[in-house]
Amino acid sequence: MTTTAFAAQRLRLLSANIQAGSSTRGYHDYVARSWSHVLPAGNKRGSLDTIAQLAGDFDIVGLNESDPGSLRSGFTNQTHYLAQRGGFDYWSHQPNRSVGGFASSANGLLSRLEPREVIDHSLPGRISGRGVLIARFGDGDDALTVAIAHLSLGAASRTSQLAFIAELLHDHPHAVLMGDFNCSVDRPEMQALFRQTRLQPPECAVPTFPSWRPQRAIDHILVGDGLRCSNARALPAAFSDHLALSLDLDVPEAALR
Template identity: 75%
Template sequence: MDTRRLRLLSANIQAGSSTRRYSDYATRSWSHVLPAGRKQHALDDIARLAGGYDIVGLQESDPGSWRSGFTNQTHYLAERAGFGFWSHQPNRRVGGVASSANGLLSRLEPVEVLDHPLPGRVKGRGLLLARFGAGDDGLVVAVAHLSLGAASRHSQLSFIAELLAGHRHAVLMGDFNCVAESPEMALLYRHTQLQPPKHAVPTFPAWRPQRAIDHILVTLGLGHADMQAQPAARSDHLALSLQLDVPASALA
C-alpha cells in the first residue's frame, strides 16, 4: 500500500508568554494579560520549530487580543513558517484583554475545517477539526485543549469520541490536561479506533517534565513512530512531535 509520511507537531504555546518555574505563574502573571515581554521573539522561535513539520496543532494561540498587540498568532506563525493553509478557533476570553484559540497550520489543503464548541462546566473550550481527502476514509486531524476538571474532561471526551467514532484515519492532538491512563480517556479508546500512546512522553512542566499531558493519538490504521518532546520557546509545556504514515488514498 502506498503511504505518505507526514511530520506532526502539537504545541501549547502559552500565547508567547514565558514560564520557566512555578513561581513565574505569580511573579510573571502580568505577561498573560499585557502586551509586553518577548512574545514576538518567542513566536519567532516557535515558527522555526513549526517550519520543520507538515501539520501543526496549536493551543493557547492568541487570536488577536490586547495582550498580543492585536496579532493573530496563528496567522503570524503560518506566515513566518511558510505554511500555505491555516485556521483558528477562538474559544476563551480573559477579562476583556486576552483571548485564546486552537490553531492549525498545514502544508496540505484541507477539504473542510469545522469548529466544535466542547461541553463543560465552564464554557470556552473547543475542538478544531480538519478533513483531508475525500470520503469516509479521508484523514481527519482534530486539535483540542481540554479542561482542568475531570468531570468536564469526561463530557468533552465523550463528545469527541462521538465525532471521531466512524473514522478509520484520525488524529487527535493537543493539551489534554490528563495522562493517557486517566479513567475518562477510556471513552476514546472504547468508542473510537484511537489508540493509547505506546509510551509516555512527559511534557509538563517544560523546565522539569514529569507529566505526559500533551498527546498525539492516532487510529489503528495509521502507522506512526518517533514521538518526541520538543522545546516550544519558553512555554510551560514542551511540544510533542510524531512521524505519521498515511495511506495515499486517505489524502486523495
C-alpha cells in the first residue's frame, strides 16, 4: 500500500456470504438440511438478527446470497431487513438468480454513508445469474468506489467475470472489490485482475471457508493502491457456511466529497 501521508477517514468494512440465513454446521448439512435452501422453515429470522447485530458495528457491508424475497425467506427482502435491524440509512440489492420461484439470491449493500450512485452489472459466465453491484461515494475520478460480487465456481467463468470487473475498475486508485470469489488470490484469474487494475493482493490470506473449520481463503476485500487497510479478520456470520471478513480502511477525505 502507498505510505504517502493524507487526511483520511477510517471506515470499517464487512463482507459476508449469509447463505440466505440458512444453517450449515458441517458438510453433512448440505444434504440433511437441503430443505432449508428452498423452504421458509428453520430459524432464518434468528440468524438474520445475529447477522444484523454483527453488521451494526460496520460502516459499509457487502452481502452475498441475501434472499431478495422468495418462498425460502418467507418473502422477506433480507437486505432490507438487515438494514433496518442494523440501523443503516442506505441499502441496495441486486437480485441475480431465481430457482423456480422457491429461492432467490442477491448481492446486497448496507451503508452509513450515502452513495452518490449505485449501478448493477450482470457478469458473463457459462451459467447466467451472477452480478456485480457498484456503489460510488463522492464525485470525480478519485471517488471511493465499492464493488460487491459473487463469482462462479468454475475457473473459466471466473476468468471472464474478473476481466469484466477489471474493465470497470482498471484505473481507479480508490476502488474496493469485496465478496465471495470462490477462489484464492494465487489463482491465475486473480493474478490477471491485479495486473489489470490498481487493486492490491492482501498482505495475508484469511481463511473463511468452511465456517466450522476454515481452511480456504475465498472471501476477499481487495483495495486500490490509493487506500490503506489494516486489521483483516474473520468473524462468524450466524450459521452460514462462510465466515464474514472485516477490514479497517483509511480513505482520503477527498475521495468522499
